[in-house]
Amino acid sequence: xxxxxxxxxVRDLKTHFFTDDGVVEAVDGVSFTIKRxxxxxxxxxxxxxxxxxxxxxxxLIDKPGKIVGGEVIFxxxxxxxxxxxxxxxxxxxxxxxxxxxPMTSLNPVFTIGNQIIEAILLHQDLSEEEAEKRTIxxxxxxxxxxxxxxxxxxxxxxxxxMRQRAMIAMAISCNPDLLISxxxxxxxxxxxQAQILELMKDLQKKIGMxxxxxxxxxxxxxxxxxxxxxxxxxxxxxxxxxxxxxxxPKHPYTYGLLRSVPNLLSEETxxxxxxxxxxxxxxxxxxxxxxxxxxxxxxxxICRKEVPELNELEPHHLVRCFHPVxxxxxxx
Amino acid sequence: MKxxxxxxxxxxxxxxxxxxxxxxxxxxxxxxxxxFHIYEGExxxxxxxxxxxKTTTGKTxxxxxxxxxxKIIFDGKDVTSIPLSEMRPLRRSMQIIFQDPYGSLxxxxxxxxxxxEPLLVHKVGTKKEQEERVxxxxxxxGLSPEYLHRYPHEFSGxxxxxxxxxxxxxxxxxxxxxxxxxxALDASIQAQVLNLLLxxxxxxxxxxxxxxxNLAVVRHVSDRVGVMYLGxxxxxxxxxxxxxxxxxxxxxxxxxxxxxxxxxxKKVRILxxxxxxxxxxPPSGCRFRTxxxxxxxxxxxxxxxxxDVDCEHYVACHFVKKGKKVEYTHxx
Numbered sequence: 001x002x003x004x005x006x007x008x009x010v011r012d013l014k015t016h017f018f019t020d021d022g023v024v025e026a027v028d029g030v031s032f033t034i035k036r037x038x039x040x041x042x043x044x045x046x047x048x049x050x051x052x053x054x055x056x057x058x059x060l061i062d063k064p065g066k067i068v069g070g071e072v073i074f075x076x077x078x079x080x081x082x083x084x085x086x087x088x089x090x091x092x093x094x095x096x097x098x099x100x101x102p103m104t105s106l107n108p109v110f111t112i113g114n115q116i117i118e119a120i121l122l123h124q125d126l127s128e129e130e131a132e133k134r135t136i137x138x139x140x141x142x143x144x145x146x147x148x149x150x151x152x153x154x155x156x157x158x159x160x161x162m163r164q165r166a167m168i169a170m171a172i173s174c175n176p177d178l179l180i181s182x183x184x185x186x187x188x189x190x191x192x193q194a195q196i197l198e199l200m201k202d203l204q205k206k207i208g209m210x211x212x213x214x215x216x217x218x219x220x221x222x223x224x225x226x227x228x229x230x231x232x233x234x235x236x237x238x239x240x241x242x243x244x245x246x247x248x249p250k251h252p253y254t255y256g257l258l259r260s261v262p263n264l265l266s267e268e269t270x271x272x273x274x275x276x277x278x279x280x281x282x283x284x285x286x287x288x289x290x291x292x293x294x295x296x297x298x299x300x301x302i303c304r305k306e307v308p309e310l311n312e313l314e315p316h317h318l319v320r321c322f323h324p325v326x327x328x329x330x331x332x
Numbered sequence: 333m334k335x336x337x338x339x340x341x342x343x344x345x346x347x348x349x350x351x352x353x354x355x356x357x358x359x360x361x362x363x364x365x366x367x368f369h370i371y372e373g374e375x376x377x378x379x380x381x382x383x384x385x386k387t388t389t390g391k392t393x394x395x396x397x398x399x400x401x402x403k404i405i406f407d408g409k410d411v412t413s414i415p416l417s418e419m420r421p422l423r424r425s426m427q428i429i430f431q432d433p434y435g436s437l438x439x440x441x442x443x444x445x446x447x448x449e450p451l452l453v454h455k456v457g458t459k460k461e462q463e464e465r466v467x468x469x470x471x472x473x474g475l476s477p478e479y480l481h482r483y484p485h486e487f488s489g490x491x492x493x494x495x496x497x498x499x500x501x502x503x504x505x506x507x508x509x510x511x512x513x514x515x516a517l518d519a520s521i522q523a524q525v526l527n528l529l530l531x532x533x534x535x536x537x538x539x540x541x542x543x544x545x546n547l548a549v550v551r552h553v554s555d556r557v558g559v560m561y562l563g564x565x566x567x568x569x570x571x572x573x574x575x576x577x578x579x580x581x582x583x584x585x586x587x588x589x590x591x592x593x594x595x596x597x598k599k600v601r602i603l604x605x606x607x608x609x610x611x612x613x614p615p616s617g618c619r620f621r622t623x624x625x626x627x628x629x630x631x632x633x634x635x636x637x638x639x640d641v642d643c644e645h646y647v648a649c650h651f652v653k654k655g656k657k658v659e660y661t662h663x664x
Contacts (some may be wrong), residue, residue: 011626045518045519045520089410094379130646138469144460145606145613154629159608160382161607161609162607164614173646188383188591189545189562189608190381190545190547190586191381191383191586191589191603191604192381192607193591194588194589194601194603194604195604197591197605198601198603204548216518216519217591218547218559218593219590219591219592219593220591222589222591222592222593222594222595222597223592223595230511240414242595243595243596246593246595247595247596250649256520258593259518260522260523261519261520261522261523261548262523262526262548262549262551262553263548263553263592264547264548264551264575264587264592265592265594265597266552269551269552269553269571270530270552270553270555270617271530272527272530272531273523273552274523274527275520275523275527276520276523276524277524279490279518279520279521280518332366
């Protein structure tokens with residue numbers, strides 16, 4: 001991958017939490033690259049470190065957590081070396097973030113309009129009237145009907161979908177180069193989710209921003225992402241373009257997930273699903289060797305002893321496994 | 333086939349209280365004139381988005397919520413207005429599984445006691461027999477009996493859901509309402525719990541009313557499906573028919589909004605405009621008309637009845653006629 005057209009390059013990022021019960025290696029050596037205008041899907045179950053990774057990029061990790069290693073290169077500069085003052089300028093203007101629950105990210109005592117204006121005035125050299133005009137434009141752009149009226153409303157007066165739209169309007173108010181979407185559509189109904197996804201795709205094309213799309217839902221990344229990184233217990237286990245991950249999954253975890261989740265394409269219903277055995281291990285009691293080995297049907301002696309490296313099995317297809325799955329094309 | 337559950341014109345309005353005397357100033361029409369039946373041994377699913385009334389319907393069927401109007405016939409017996417003292421023995425054969433495996437278990441009771449509680453309430457067997465039964469059920473749902481004396485907080489989400497299921501099947505019920513049984517669980521755990529539900533249905537000849545918003549899950553486990561929107565049932569048919577040839581415009585939009593885990597899948601997405609109207613003041617005529625792309629004048633004037641258009645394929649739309657004749661066209 002060319003270096004100069006990458007907007008974000010995360011190298012060997014390590015974020016650990018130093019709790020009374022021990023050290024939790026929430027993000028443990030994660031590396032990925034997002035190019036300008038590209039969508040990277042970061043997929044995983046709860047506790048895989050996907051949200052901590054995104055908060056680390058924004059340098060929003062609080063005690064007892066600490067970024068203990070790695071680099072976050074954003075537009076050629078290492079964010080981990082920035083002062084808090086410099087970070088504050090980047091947050092919200094160059095990198096914006098939207099979260100799962102818009103109600104908790106919006107301030108309930110200010111109107112929607114005021115909150116967006118605040119973001120604009122903070123980062124851009126505009127007068128208040130200009131900022132107000134821009135806010136109405138943005139509300140219009142994200143598909144909020146009657147933007148002038150909505151402008152003066154409080155978050156509780158908006159529905160969940162509308163709130164998420166307002167959040168997106170705020171996020172894109174300063175034309176960010178990178179948008180981090182952390183489970184932004186998870187709390188929404190499926191028809192509203194479809195609206196928001198269309199909106200994100202549309203905006204991404206219009207303003208050319210890169211997106212780090214974090215979700216637990218495999219089907220969603222299939223729709224949104226160019227590249228996909230599958231994470232398990234703080235490590236990336238498989239990383240490739242979307243097609244390869246879905247058509248030719250190599251890691252037993254990815255393969256298992258794809259087979260076990262019911263989807264609209266499966267032929268047989270009311271049959272036993274090929275479930276992945278067991279559950280995600282406790283962060284305090286990680287298994288020896290490969291973290292997936294206790295649940296892996298292909299695990300052997302070496303998996304219980306050594307941690308596999310993330311190897312490039314095929315061009316641009318990275319897999320962290322001693323026994324990658326051989327999937328014939330027809331089987332999936 | 334025998335109808336185990338027959339719901340006729342079920343209606344539930346919740347008062348909206350206001351003013352100094354807390355008098356009802358309006359009604360939330362949570363469930364409005366809903367009729368359906370469930371055959372013995374099948375899984376009938378109610379799908380719909382937030383506020384569609386699916387959970388209220390499920391709880392009203394069990395009379396955990398008293399209906400405002402309508403009839404509930406369970407196993408040939410009208411249970412709508414029998415006194416609660418007569419209802420209690422019937423509850424042995426009708427049980428419920430809740431969505432939140434964290435909130436529905438008493439944190440102060442060891443799980444052996446939680447599972448034994450229904451046996452105590454209904455005075456089934458001696459203490460020794462009850463204890464034996466608890467061990468038997470735990471094995472049945474895949475919980476090791478050595479966990480008998482542990483407390484709910486010591487278990488993961490998936491295991492807690494197994495405890496909830498164990499409690500529900502303890503009395504050998506005929507009928508179980510499963511309200512979003514897997515939506516709080518991680519992807520790799522969902523399959524395990526779905527498999528358990530399918531297995532128990534086989535072993536214990538259970539009839540399920542599944543309430544879910546995840547349509548891929550519904551497609552996998554259901555025999556027949558009912559689609560709800562704003563307190564009304566819009567389409568009822570067998571699962572394959574519903575997913576292959578949905579007739580109601582809302583069902584079509586709902587199905588098209590589901591993401592598919594295949595980057596190559598070509599989808600024609602029907603994007604619904606706007607948000608769900610308020611159930612306090614639903615639109616006149618057809619409740620879906622404000623978001624329906626086919627809506628015409630008649631939709632605002634008359635409410636379409638749910639009619640059987642072809643061999644138990646029920647649809648409530650002015651433009652779907654007997655023999656599955658579809659007459660809707662774009663009004664634009």
